[in-house]
Amino acid sequence: MAHRWQPEFEQLVDEHQSMVFSLAWRMTGDRGLAEEVAQDVFLELDRHMERIESPEHALNWLRRVTMSRSADALRRRRVRGVDLWVEIEDKHGAPAEERQSPLETRLEQLLSTLPEAQRAALVLRYQEDMTPEEIAATVEAPVATVKSNLHRGLKLLRAKATTHLKEYIRGL
Amino acid sequence: MDFESTDRTERIIGSEQDREFERELKEAMVRRPAPPGLKRRILQKRSARRTERHHTTMIWWQRLAASLVAGAVLAGGFGWRQMEERRKGEEAKQQLLTALRITNQVLNNMNRKLVEHDRSDDTK
Numbered sequence: 001m002a003h004r005w006q007p008e009f010e011q012l013v014d015e016h017q018s019m020v021f022s023l024a025w026r027m028t029g030d031r032g033l034a035e036e037v038a039q040d041v042f043l044e045l046d047r048h049m050e051r052i053e054s055p056e057h058a059l060n061w062l063r064r065v066t067m068s069r070s071a072d073a074l075r076r077r078r079v080r081g082v083d084l085w086v087e088i089e090d091k092h093g094a095p096a097e098e099r100q101s102p103l104e105t106r107l108e109q110l111l112s113t114l115p116e117a118q119r120a121a122l123v124l125r126y127q128e129d130m131t132p133e134e135i136a137a138t139v140e141a142p143v144a145t146v147k148s149n150l151h152r153g154l155k156l157l158r159a160k161a162t163t164h165l166k167e168y169i170r171g172l
Numbered sequence: 173m174d175f176e177s178t179d180r181t182e183r184i185i186g187s188e189q190d191r192e193f194e195r196e197l198k199e200a201m202v203r204r205p206a207p208p209g210l211k212r213r214i215l216q217k218r219s220a221r222r223t224e225r226h227h228t229t230m231i232w233w234q235r236l237a238a239s240l241v242a243g244a245v246l247a248g249g250f251g252w253r254q255m256e257e258r259r260k261g262e263e264a265k266q267q268l269l270t271a272l273r274i275t276n277q278v279l280n281n282m283n284r285k286l287v288e289h290d291r292s293d294d295t296k
Binding site: 009010013014017018019020021022025026031035038039042043046104107108111122123126127129154157158161 | 196211
């Protein structure tokens with residue numbers, strides 16, 4: 001008889017809180033909002049614990065729900081008329097011990113200016129190291145669309161990086 | 173020939189720059205540590221939500237129990253009323269039958285007396 005995997009909620013929070021929070025932060029660009037999203041995602045996981053069948057299932061479920069909740073949070077913010085990107089890092093910047101190198105922070109800021117679908121594809125590709133097929137399954141989009149978003153997003157980000165980072169290096 | 177060679181060299185340099193950029197991007201996008209206390213807040217909310225859900229469930233059970241009691245009282249009252257009406261109907265029926273029986277008896281007596289009276293007239 002097959003052994004049924006019985007997940008421990010607290011253990012899942014321990015294992016995946018960093019992943020969920022990072023995805024939410026990179027998608028929303030707002031630390032506070034990302035924390036709210038992460039809490040909502042885990043509370044929803046708690047309600048769905050009986051349906052989680054394996055550690056892989058838990059990981060994929062968390063990625064999918066985090067992306068979806070982050071998109072919802074952004075939409076709600078847009079409806080309320082808050083311009084997120086004006087406040088990024090100023091209001092909700094990471095504490096000093098969490099800060100990355102200025103170059104990495106700059107890259108992340110540029111990433112946050114990309115269209116949502118391209119940003120989602122790049123975040124899943126480079127943060128989570130996922131293949132276009134896995135990304136397609138997570139964001140529920142055709143693989144061709146994901147590949148196109150990855151290609152365009154990377155091109156746009158590189159173009160922005162070329163301009164902005166030159167200015168940044170000049171400014172150092 | 174020189175043009176083709178320059179073009180190929182540029183493409184190689186371009187793809188190497190792409191790879192370098194992707195590598196930098198990957199390094200920049202490592203997972204960030206979760207904020208301190210996130211797990212504690214999640215567990216607190218989960219506990220609060222469970223208590224609230226338990227409370228809501230209790231309220232629903234109480235409402236269901238109250239509805240069942242009210243239903244039972246109403247059904248009992250309705251049943252009692254029907255039984256009472258049936259009993260009264262039965263009582264009225266018995267009274268009517270008794271009245272008919274008495275009337276019948278009186279008529280029989282009167283009839284007998286009339287017959288006797290007719291007979292005494294004939295003998296005279």
